Amino acid sequence: MCSVSSNKSRNIVPTGYNLRAMTPSPRLLLTIDYESWFAVSRRYDFLPMETRRQMDEEIARTSLDPILDLIGEAKATFYLVGEIVEWYPEIPQKIQQRGHEVGFHCHTHRRIKNASELKKDLLASANWIQNFKVSGYRAPMITTAEESYTLLKEHGFVYSSSLYAPTGKTIRKNGVWEIPVSTLALGQKPNELIAPRNMTFKLLRGGEFPYGSSFTSGLFPRLVSNIIEREFKAGKSPVIFLHPYELVTPPRWFQRFAKDLFLHPEFLPFMFNKSKFLKDLLHRYPTSTMQDYLKELQ
Numbered sequence: 001m002c003s004v005s006s007n008k009s010r011n012i013v014p015t016g017y018n019l020r021a022m023t024p025s026p027r028l029l030l031t032i033d034y035e036s037w038f039a040v041s042r043r044y045d046f047l048p049m050e051t052r053r054q055m056d057e058e059i060a061r062t063s064l065d066p067i068l069d070l071i072g073e074a075k076a077t078f079y080l081v082g083e084i085v086e087w088y089p090e091i092p093q094k095i096q097q098r099g100h101e102v103g104f105h106c107h108t109h110r111r112i113k114n115a116s117e118l119k120k121d122l123l124a125s126a127n128w129i130q131n132f133k134v135s136g137y138r139a140p141m142i143t144t145a146e147e148s149y150t151l152l153k154e155h156g157f158v159y160s161s162s163l164y165a166p167t168g169k170t171i172r173k174n175g176v177w178e179i180p181v182s183t184l185a186l187g188q189k190p191n192e193l194i195a196p197r198n199m200t201f202k203l204l205r206g207g208e209f210p211y212g213s214s215f216t217s218g219l220f221p222r223l224v225s226n227i228i229e230r231e232f233k234a235g236k237s238p239v240i241f242l243h244p245y246e247l248v249t250p251p252r253w254f255q256r257f258a259k260d261l262f263l264h265p266e267f268l269p270f271m272f273n274k275s276k277f278l279k280d281l282l283h284r285y286p287t288s289t290m291q292d293y294l295k296e297l298q
């Protein structure tokens, strides 16, 4: 079975693209960090879980079908927050039934500072991680620690996608692959990828433009689209992420988020609906899950 999903009638990758000589063949690695609408704010991270469930108002559940329809025949990787699986157990099955990959985005969405924090989440989500044969991890806020890789290996994970780095800079750490979220290196490429490599001024100062982030595609959709085209021409496979609330705008979105926007205007790009941006990418490029990409990489 061909692991790269493309609708031949829609796939308009120009013939000049070097699709033959590259291994793995270039594809868009679309990932969805499947978290509640309020995750961006981080004000609710430490409330009782039941309070967050009420705040979600079933939005994480009702957004799934329209997102799956939007993605259509393309393939994506959904990194699920464990408590969402607890609230709506049908979500991972629905995702897998459509041929997508289910990954892990911690049990509760928050910044994970060290491996012992991550361990709590791995244990809390152990059942569904096992039931759905989850092999990939995405750290919330793309913030991880070096010691996490050993722990992920112990818990049966095959790969992580929890750093920012130039597209194609895939490495192995303590037996676990790291497939970073894409940046474009404007200067010299980094020699070493030491965690954490999150979105900080240090990353930007080092000359890396994190175009794989939905923050960046919210601010500069056309520029990101142009970069992706350029990466494809170079035979690369960009890793980008989006969130459910960026594809299906929650009801009363502005009212829900007004206070957070007032306190943190930098959150605004996460409020923009990116379904048109995504549809355009899916029309232009083949896709695959991260798992299938990794199979070709090994």
Ligand SMILES: [Zn+2]
Pocket: 033, 035, 039, 105, 109, 139, 140, 141
């Ligand atoms: Zn997240």
